[in-house]
Amino acid sequence: MSDDMNVTTTTRTTMTTSDTKRILLKYTIIPSILLSIVAIFALDLNAWKTSDVHHFYFEMFAVVLAAIFAFYCLLRAYKLDDRFYLFFGLGFLASTSFDLFHAIVAFSSAGNHQFLQHFIPQTWFAGRTFISAMMVIAIVKYSYNNSLRPPSSPNTSRTASPHHNDHNNKRQVLPLPPFEEKKESNAYANSDSAFSSHSFPSPSLRSIVFAILLLVFTSSIVFILSLFTILPFVTISNDLFHRPYEIPAIVLFSIALLFFYKKRAYRANDVFYKGLILSLIVDIFSQIIMSYSAASFDTAHNIAHILKVIAYSINVLSLASSNIQYNVKLKEREATIRQQYELLQAHEKIQREFINIAAHELRTPIQPILMNSEALMRKLPENERVSIIARNAARLQQLTSDILDVARIESQTLKLNLGRFSLKQVTLQLVNDYKEHIVDKDKVKLHCQFESDQDDGSSSDGNEIYVEGDKARITQVLSNLLTNAISFTKEGAILVTVEKKKDEKEQDAVLVSVKDTGTGIDTEILPRLFTKFASKSLSGTGLGLFISKSIVEAHGGRIWAENNSNGKGATFSFSLPAHQTHIQTPRFNTYCEMTK
Known part of the structure; x- marks a missing residue:
């Protein structure tokens, strides 16, 4: 086992090293060689001179590209609640303003060479320092961090997004599919560890961030002062470097690139991160070449502007490619989710069909058992054993009926045969039948009470109380409530009341209540009393109340239960509309047939 782990660790290390070398070669070393050739060409300051018009066009290209990039960065920051893109967006938005x-x-001051000689380099310094500082903050503090994550077990949960925020997300966001580690980096997947980039920055890192923010503030001040003041040593006489103010931006861009590799952010499976490496290299060489410039519009000045436009173009193209990548991955995941949902539906359908078949198959042998046991009970004088058979067969029949009803409810095929019937007669008949089920008739009394006074007589006939609904199903509901009351009442009384009431919408309704003096409802069960299998009784399945609730709600009514205020027993109640104008189906679709 230990040898296997060592081999796995070695393989991961090899993959990590190989990946780093490949990225370093492709996005850093080769571009640096090509840009070094350009930098050598830029040493000849008189090789390519332009005018203020060309400078204006260069800057306007940069303005358009920076504005597009800033807009999409801020949009993504809002959608993902991600500070990485927020800092990039704010940085490039400010850069857009600076460049514009x-x-x-500069264009309006064409011909004023003395003013342009200090204004252009000073504002260039301010803008480039600002954008480089914002990029450092974004990369150092908020970028994808894969450098400090220890190997985790296969069961460790993965991060939703590699762009970690050091604050609690208030808005739930959809994880971006492309922003995941590559398959070979699963060993570093634990984003919730103590080494995660969610942790607060160390004191040294805080000092760096503070210094960078100070640079941002300083560059903004310099930009404003450039209209009125000439800063010292804006340009100096030197054989090679003439603009020392370019050094801070060179350092900041280099720090951003260094931390990018240190945090292994390149391992994010996101095109934007690859493009970011390339743009940082171009920005560094742009600043180096600009430091050669001895005067506005010379070779170094022009090439530096072109490289800035190229860097901005790389950012825009890589972000656009990232969005395309995101949309492709999102569609793939949606297709996967849809496929899994269809499989789940198929599984549920099979389950429902199995329950349906099982219920029918269980019911088939029950009927002959009941018929033969009843025949034996009539013929044999000693019928105690036969009574046990009959009682348990009846219980099994009830169980299969409940299972079948649950299957119909969940498969949305419960059928209601609607008609007008007397709820009073149904209640009286049930109460009389259930009096025979009470074991100790001296200790438990079963009564019923009716209130049939009507204002308009529209739904009553004499002393009758009429409702419109499925008579058999309403009888089943009342039967379930009576069975529960008798089961849990060993001594006292059970009272069934039926009365006319107004519902919450001031519509005519019939209220049926079954009040007992039994053990009451367990407080643990009460919140989920009408769900499937909510029962603490060894002899009950917990399906009866679930079925009752479904039937009542299918009729547009409601059902509830509560413990009695005196601490003895409970009261189960349900209400039904006195007039059925339509069938409400809050839980399932219902097939209805009207009967006369």
Whole structure:
């Protein structure tokens, strides 16, 4: 086992090293070689000179690209509640403003070489320092972090998104499919560990962030002062470097790239992260080449502007590719979820069909058992054993009927045969029948009480109380409630009341209550009393009340239960509309047939 773990660890290390080398070569070393050639060409400051018009066009290209990139970054930050994209969006939004102001003022001041000689480099410094500082904050503090995660067990949960926020998400967001680690990096999948980037930054990191924020503030001040003041050493006489103010941006872009590799952010399966490496390399060389510039519109100045446009273009294209990648992955996951849902539905259908078949198959042998046991009871004088057979067969018959009803309810095929009938007569008949079920008739009394006074006589006939519904199903509900009351009442009384009431909508309704003096309802069971299998009784399945609730709700009524205020027993009640204008089906579809 230990050897296997060592082999696995070695394989993961090899994969990680190989992946890093490949990314380093493809996105850093090769572009650096090509850009070094460009930097050598830029040393000849007189090789390619342009005018303020060309400078204006360069900057306007950059403005358009930065605005597009900022918009999509802020949009993604809002959708994902992600500070990584928030800082990128804010940084490029500010850069858009800087570049636009820089271009307009420079173009409007064409010919004023003394003003442009300090305004252009100072505002370039301010804008580039600002954007590089924001990129460092985004990458150092909020980017995908895969560098410090220890190996986790296969059962460890994965992170929803690699862009970690150091605050609690108030809005539930959909995890982005493409933003996952590659398959070979599953060993680092535990985002909830103590090493996760959710942890607060260390004191040294806080100092870095504070210093960068100070740079952001300083660059903003410099940008404003550029309209009125010439800063010292904006340009210096040197054989190679003429603009020392480009050094802070070079350092910041380099820090961003360093932390990008340190956190192994390149391992995110997201095209944007790959493009970000390339754009950082281009930005670094853009700043290096700009530091060569001795005057506005010389070779180094022009190439640096073009490289800035290229870097912005890379960001826009990589983010667009990332969005396409996201949409593809999202559709794949939606298809997977849809397929799983269909499989689940098929499984549930098979389960319902099995219950249906099982209930029918169980019912088939019960009827002859009952018929023969009843015949034996009539013929044999000693019928105690036969009575046991009959009683248990009846119990089995009730169980199969309940299972069949549950199957019909869940398969949305419960059938109601609607008609007008006397609820009073149904109640009287049931109460008389159930009096025979009471074992100790001296200790338990069963009564019924009716209130049939009507204002308009529309739903009563003499002393009768009429409702419209399925007579057999309503009888089943009342029978279930009476069975429960008798089962849990060993001494006292059971009172069944039927009365006319107004419901919550002030519509005519019939209220039926069964009040007993038994043991009451267990407080643990009460909240889920009308759900399937909610029973603490060894002799009950908990299906009766679930079926009763479904039947009552199918009639547009409601059912409830509560313990009596005196602490003895419970009261089960249900209400039905006095007039059935339509059948309400809150839980399932119902097939209805009207009978006369």
